[in-house]
Amino acid sequence: MKDYTFIRPGIAVTISAVTLAGALVIGLWLIFSLQQAAATVARGATTSETLHRYNAGLEVWREMATGTDPRLQRVEAVAQRDSLGRMLRVQLSELSNSMAEDREKDLVQTVLGGLTSAGTGAGTEARQAMIVLLARQDSAMFQAAQASQQAVLLSAVLLALTIIAAGMLIVPMAWLYVRYKRGATIEVKV
Numbered sequence: 001m002k003d004y005t006f007i008r009p010g011i012a013v014t015i016s017a018v019t020l021a022g023a024l025v026i027g028l029w030l031i032f033s034l035q036q037a038a039a040t041v042a043r044g045a046t047t048s049e050t051l052h053r054y055n056a057g058l059e060v061w062r063e064m065a066t067g068t069d070p071r072l073q074r075v076e077a078v079a080q081r082d083s084l085g086r087m088l089r090v091q092l093s094e095l096s097n098s099m100a101e102d103r104e105k106d107l108v109q110t111v112l113g114g115l116t117s118a119g120t121g122a123g124t125e126a127r128q129a130m131i132v133l134l135a136r137q138d139s140a141m142f143q144a145a146q147a148s149q150q151a152v153l154l155s156a157v158l159l160a161l162t163i164i165a166a167g168m169l170i171v172p173m174a175w176l177y178v179r180y181k182r183g184a185t186i187e188v189k190v
Helices: 009-066 075-098 102-116 120-181
Strands: none
Touching: 009 075, 009 102, 009 120, 075 102, 102 120
């Protein structure tokens, strides 16, 4: 080993151990951040889909309630409108109960208020509240996307640390092996 000038094996093993420990910590951090991002995306996608469906139903109900078309005044159209309104009120009440934030619950209550009134003021407030709810869900989705971008960076760091650790272990051992195969005597200093 007299002609081996790269890095001492003891130092290489220490560097490898430190980088592997760092890679382990970053790997665990990566796993937890990806789990959190996946849960946020799943929850946000479900809520966003639900809100879009309710928004479409709300617009149909609003058109049926405020429309001047004589076909909308027929008994079957009124029954359909009332059935749609009841279904939306029940679904929105369930959504409100499932939401964690008070601000979102207030927005859903505003939408529910718009369903009980055919006035234009309540309808406008209900539409605005629905838009704000959808925007809040979009914001949650963007936050999850940012967490995913951070996870990509963490993955790159994890890969770099793993390569450094492997390199620190393999290069000295490969050097010694090549020297041994060429017939050099390997002296170990104690």
